[in-house]
Amino acid sequence: QVPTFDLERAIQAGELKPRYQPVIDLQTGQIAGCEVLIRWEKPNGEIISPGAFIEYAELSGLAIPMTLSLMEQVRDDLEDLCARHPHLKISINLFERHFRDGAIVEDVKAIFSGTAVRYSQLVFEITERQPLSNMEGVNAVIEDLRKLGSKVALDDAGTGHSNLAYIQKLGIDIVKIDRVFVELIRHRNVPVPVVDALIGMATELNTEIIAEGVETEEQALYLRAKGIRQAQGFLFAPALPIDSYIALAERMN
Ligand code: G
Ligand code: G
Ligand code: MN
Ligand code: NA
Numbered sequence: 001q002v003p004t005f006d007l008e009r010a011i012q013a014g015e016l017k018p019r020y021q022p023v024i025d026l027q028t029g030q031i032a033g034c035e036v037l038i039r040w041e042k043p044n045g046e047i048i049s050p051g052a053f054i055e056y057a058e059l060s061g062l063a064i065p066m067t068l069s070l071m072e073q074v075r076d077d078l079e080d081l082c083a084r085h086p087h088l089k090i091s092i093n094l095f096e097r098h099f100r101d102g103a104i105v106e107d108v109k110a111i112f113s114g115t116a117v118r119y120s121q122l123v124f125e126i127t128e129r130q131p132l133s134n135m136e137g138v139n140a141v142i143e144d145l146r147k148l149g150s151k152v153a154l155d156d157a158g159t160g161h162s163n164l165a166y167i168q169k170l171g172i173d174i175v176k177i178d179r180v181f182v183e184l185i186r187h188r189n190v191p192v193p194v195v196d197a198l199i200g201m202a203t204e205l206n207t208e209i210i211a212e213g214v215e216t217e218e219q220a221l222y223l224r225a226k227g228i229r230q231a232q233g234f235l236f237a238p239a240l241p242i243d244s245y246i247a248l249a250e251r252m253n
Pocket of ligand 2: 021037093155156179212213214215232233234235238239
């Protein structure tokens, strides 16, 4: 439903813009960082969610230029904040395409080297939703990103076909528990075995955990009681425009 030409033109015109969803430290209540989520802001004020064009971007080959443009904007938006708060992390979603076209590592260097955004502040998310075809490419990209000092997160964990061995082989630093599992938590004291199993898996692998889609206090309390430190979701904030994100990050740090 999105014509090629229009998405390509929109990238050039700077209509694809980053929003920033805060990631909260459940122990301290401070902001640990953010996830970058793209939005298409039309000149007429209409805002289109990525669900409508992300698959098209992947198929059309526009995933790479779109992510490049996004990373440049992220750098410009967050350089000052990162200089003041070097512990803040920035999480960027990658496409499957990035693991076939190894250029992502060179692009990251070209965009962020010599800026106040350190490589160690960057996290790259790989979704588990789609199968990763080229495992050699995936492993090489992950290795190179980690060599820079960045971290790699498995996004949408639990929705795909990953097992312990698969994730261990990838060399993942962070597991992001998908919101379909967090949604199952109704009360702080009522166990949800599938959530506990994912936490157990991440613990076994010695990775950090971020819970996604936290919408209620009960969910946050349940997760915190399980030792989970980081969470994002509408309970805290949706993906925010840059000015709101910076204001919040300054206030909560
Ligand atoms: O923000 P929202 O919930 O509408 O995002 C819908 C989907 O689009 C999510 O699965 C999210 O991971 C994906 N998405 C959002 N921004 C980006 C992006 O910049 N790159 C990639 N690859 N996926 C994104
Ligand atoms: O696949 P990924 O985890 O990158 O997707 C993040 C998506 O989830 C974004 O589209 C974001 O807008 C959405 N999202 C973020 N927080 C919540 C939440 O608390 N509830 C719901 N339903 N969606 C959320
Ligand atoms: Mn994500
Ligand atoms: Na997810």
